[in-house]
Amino acid sequence: MTRTAGDTIRTSLARPAGDAATAARRFAERASAEGLIDVAYATYESPVGTGTVAATKRGVVAIGLPNRPVEDVLDELAHGISPRVLELPGRLDDARRELDEYFAGARREFDLPLDWRLVGPGFGSRVLRATAKLPFGITSTYAQIAAAAGNPRAYRAAGSALGRNPIPLIVPCHRVLLSGGKIGHYGGGPELKEYLLRLEGAIGN
Amino acid sequence: MIAPMSTPLAFQAFLDEHREPVHAFLRAMVGPSDADDCFQETFIAALRAYRRMDGRHPRAWVMTIAKRKAIDHHRARARRPEPRAELPEPVERNGSAPDDSGEWIRAAIAALPDAQRAAIALRYAADLPYREIAAALGCSEQAARRRVSDAHRTLRTKIETEEATP
Numbered sequence: 001m002t003r004t005a006g007d008t009i010r011t012s013l014a015r016p017a018g019d020a021a022t023a024a025r026r027f028a029e030r031a032s033a034e035g036l037i038d039v040a041y042a043t044y045e046s047p048v049g050t051g052t053v054a055a056t057k058r059g060v061v062a063i064g065l066p067n068r069p070v071e072d073v074l075d076e077l078a079h080g081i082s083p084r085v086l087e088l089p090g091r092l093d094d095a096r097r098e099l100d101e102y103f104a105g106a107r108r109e110f111d112l113p114l115d116w117r118l119v120g121p122g123f124g125s126r127v128l129r130a131t132a133k134l135p136f137g138i139t140s141t142y143a144q145i146a147a148a149a150g151n152p153r154a155y156r157a158a159g160s161a162l163g164r165n166p167i168p169l170i171v172p173c174h175r176v177l178l179s180g181g182k183i184g185h186y187g188g189g190p191e192l193k194e195y196l197l198r199l200e201g202a203i204g205n
Numbered sequence: 206m207i208a209p210m211s212t213p214l215a216f217q218a219f220l221d222e223h224r225e226p227v228h229a230f231l232r233a234m235v236g237p238s239d240a241d242d243c244f245q246e247t248f249i250a251a252l253r254a255y256r257r258m259d260g261r262h263p264r265a266w267v268m269t270i271a272k273r274k275a276i277d278h279h280r281a282r283a284r285r286p287e288p289r290a291e292l293p294e295p296v297e298r299n300g301s302a303p304d305d306s307g308e309w310i311r312a313a314i315a316a317l318p319d320a321q322r323a324a325i326a327l328r329y330a331a332d333l334p335y336r337e338i339a340a341a342l343g344c345s346e347q348a349a350r351r352r353v354s355d356a357h358r359t360l361r362t363k364i365e366t367e368e369a370t371p
Contacts, residue, residue, distance in 0.1 A: 005361040005364050005365075008310060008364050009310060009314075009325070009329045009357075010330075012310035013232065013233050013329055013330040019228055019232075019240070019241075020225045020227075020228035020229075020244075023224070023240070024220055024221075024224045024244075026241065026245060027244065027248045027249070028220075030245055031249060031252055036252050036253065037216075039215075041217075074215035074217060074218060075214075075215065078215040083213045083214065083215055083216055083255060084252060085215035085216055086216055086217050086220070
């Protein structure tokens with residue numbers, strides 16, 4: 001096989017790929033220090049897989065459950081908040097620690113500031129704020145949450161607002177069930193909803 | 206009313222997509238020891254201007270910034286009294302012996318005129334097609350091809366001379 005001049009040039013310019021990754025990490029630290037990042041995110045580990053957690057300067061703004069691709073969460077952040085989104089695990093240390101503790105069964109409520117910007121105004125927002133007050137291990141129904149949000153008959157609208165919950169786990173939409181006690185829908189999948197309810201002791205083993 | 210622009214990707218996705226070719230391009234332009242600083246400058250500038258990016262040619266857009274940072278870097282260096290950039294250490298590849306041909310080729314690339322050096326780095330280090338090289342350099346595709354081929358000819362002469370020498 002003959003080696004062309006192009007091959008020689010190309011080979012001489014090749015370097016291990018790690019260089020760019022290291023440079024990218026240094027860039028991320030500098031961008032954060034200069035205040036250029038509007039949304040920081042990181043991954044978290046749960047017993048059912050890896051998810052995504054994101055925060056602005058105000059607080060936690062989004063949680064991607066393990067079944068949701070990270071690209072999907074990033075798109076929502078870029079469109080809903082700002083495209084200046086970067087992976088900065090250091091800015092999510094508290095959120096990740098609290099999620100770890102929750103999944104370990106060692107935390108019953110989250111003590112994290114929230115940013116509600118991905119939640120639209122109106123009834124849907126009232127539904128999610130009412131849901132945020134549901135205590136650990138206590139379930140409610142779509143109809144009860146609709147009533148708490150000011151419109152007892154709007155249980156379908158309550159269901160769709162819960163389906164769009166940008167901050168699941170911390171805003172515990174998994175605690176809202178169908179009126180007959182059936183488990184109902186969950187963005188993270190019904191298996192995860194059941195898992196969380198068992199973890200909280202809300203349903204039997 | 207201004208037509209709404211499509212929101213660009215999250216910056217992390219943009220960084221992931223372009224970091225390797227940008228870093229490779231800058232290594233070819235300024236050498237490995239200064240490539241990191243130029244890389245930081247490039248992506249900080251890109252982040253500041255990100256909302257105004259024309260989403261049609263993101264790679265050409267970021268390469269235009271990288272080229273500007275590399276040229277700024279050369280000018281800053283030229284103003285300083287000490288001699289030119291130290292050249293990179295030999296690279297080991299796949300456990301084989303270090304290939305010392307890299308060093309003199311990088312020196313030969315460093316000696317090319319700015320326009321040719323940028324063109325050949327975009328072609329061989331960043332692996333861009335000519336259409337994107339032209340967009341990054343702000344010239345026609347024809348001119349981009351000519352710059353690469355001129356640079357290639359100069360380098361090929363050097364390579365043949367080196368390889369003929371025992």
